[in-house]
Amino acid sequence: MIELRHLSKHFGSLRAVDDVSFSVGKGEVLGFLGPNGAGKSTTMKMVTGFLTPSSGTALVDGHDVQQEPLAVKSRLGYLPEGAPLYGDMTPLGMLRFVAEVRGIPGAQRKARIDEAVGKVHIGDVLHQRIDTLSKGFKRRVGLAQAILHDPQVLILDEPTDGLDPNQKHEVRQLIREMAQDKCIVLSTHILEEVPAVCTRAILIANGKLRFDGTPDEMQRRSKRHNAVALTVRAGGGHDLEALRAIPGVAEVEELPAADGLENFLLYPADGAAILAPLSQVAHERRWEVDHLTVQEGRLDDVFRQITAEA
């Protein structure tokens, strides 16, 4: 439902977004990742028709944002970066304004506003000036205006920024609930959010697309994917040499030890499963294993790995 075609944006000599193409379909929740200044917000601003691309274009539900900006704008809900709102209005006034501009017929207006208000839990502050609200409430008012017209396509720039852990949980829940019949793109800095809500992750750095795949696939890129952390009682003949000799083990790292225990981290070659051979060796040599865990791989590592290459 969203299609980016060779989208680029140059600010002078800076290539903020450099030939980015991808498409997102119904039912997908795309996590849009990248370091600060990578071009995430710039890309979103171009898709929503706020920024004009230097070259390339974006389509929403088949409508070209440059040819038919109004068709695109009426089909999507957008939470801009920082959730800007009219501070001198109340959330209710703001939602009424957006409902009117979005052309929601008067008869349905109240129902739609009530529904959006209920989804983001801002019922208690509806009559307070937006200026006086906390960051978390402002963000939720921003979300409410984005989902007000029940759009098929949602673009959310850092929807959980500034929320406390409970509110983050609620927003993630809300996104998951809406996911089935919508196409959602969200940007985030919080990588733990990605496996929790996204069906797909895209990573951009320096304006270029660096990774496109499922959160699982992204985790598998980690050096630590399928690595085994081993804690054993000291003095059982389990030195680095013995561990390196285990089939499938590529590298062994000795971690700081304490209380007569020794810690090792065993990296597999090409993500091979090394738990079975390791436990066999440990059993044969009667090592006193205290702790044994398989690592899934950390998105942080992959994020650093990929963005460092760029």
Next chain:
Amino acid sequence: MRNTYTIFKRELSGYFATPVAYVVLYGFLFFAFALTFLLGNFFTGQETDQATLQGFFTFHPFLYLFFLPEISMRLWSEERRVGTIELLMTLPVTVKEAVIGKYLAAWALAGLMLALTFPIWITVNYLGEPDNGVILASYIGSFLMAGAYLAIGAFLSALTRNQIIAAITTVLLGVAFLLPGVPFLTQPLSGIASPIVVDTLRSFSFLAHFESITKGLIDLRDLVYFGSLIVCFLLANALVVQVKKAD
């Protein structure tokens, strides 16, 4: 144009959500009445011994110079500063609708300001028998001139995210539209330049067109002057928003 009305309503209620509207209304009314009574020879020296509001309207171009920029300054610069321009411009609204809606809200507030001077009209009718046709024409002229000031202000407001800069540049450009018609500049000039030059210069000024309307004659040329100024500055406003909305 349905959205124009929605934006107009939001913008107008925005004026009353902050003290801006009240301060500008009270300030304008205070000075309008004070200047009329103290300097405008309202009660005394009316050479012809007639009841008129000439002394009241004379000050409008100068009062507007200082009071209308406070109305126009926030139209776009505030949207830029807070970032709501991104919200507004990603709603299904055209730039034209937004520009006109906002401008009309500012003009409506100026209209309200002007309408609230009605006690002076009642007073002059109580005291004598003024030519109410002339007064009506003067009110229309004053309203048109306010529209021109506000169009200039709206355009300059779209160029910056700082309201103060928007206001100051509006005063400066307003001065440029007043000066060619101010007598103490045109009189010495007519001594050295030919009348055609002086008249042409004068015809660029708000004063020349406003004065001709306050004489009671609504000439098409004066309507075209104010109307085309408004249209030109609103077009420039729309262009600036379209091209520079994200800067």
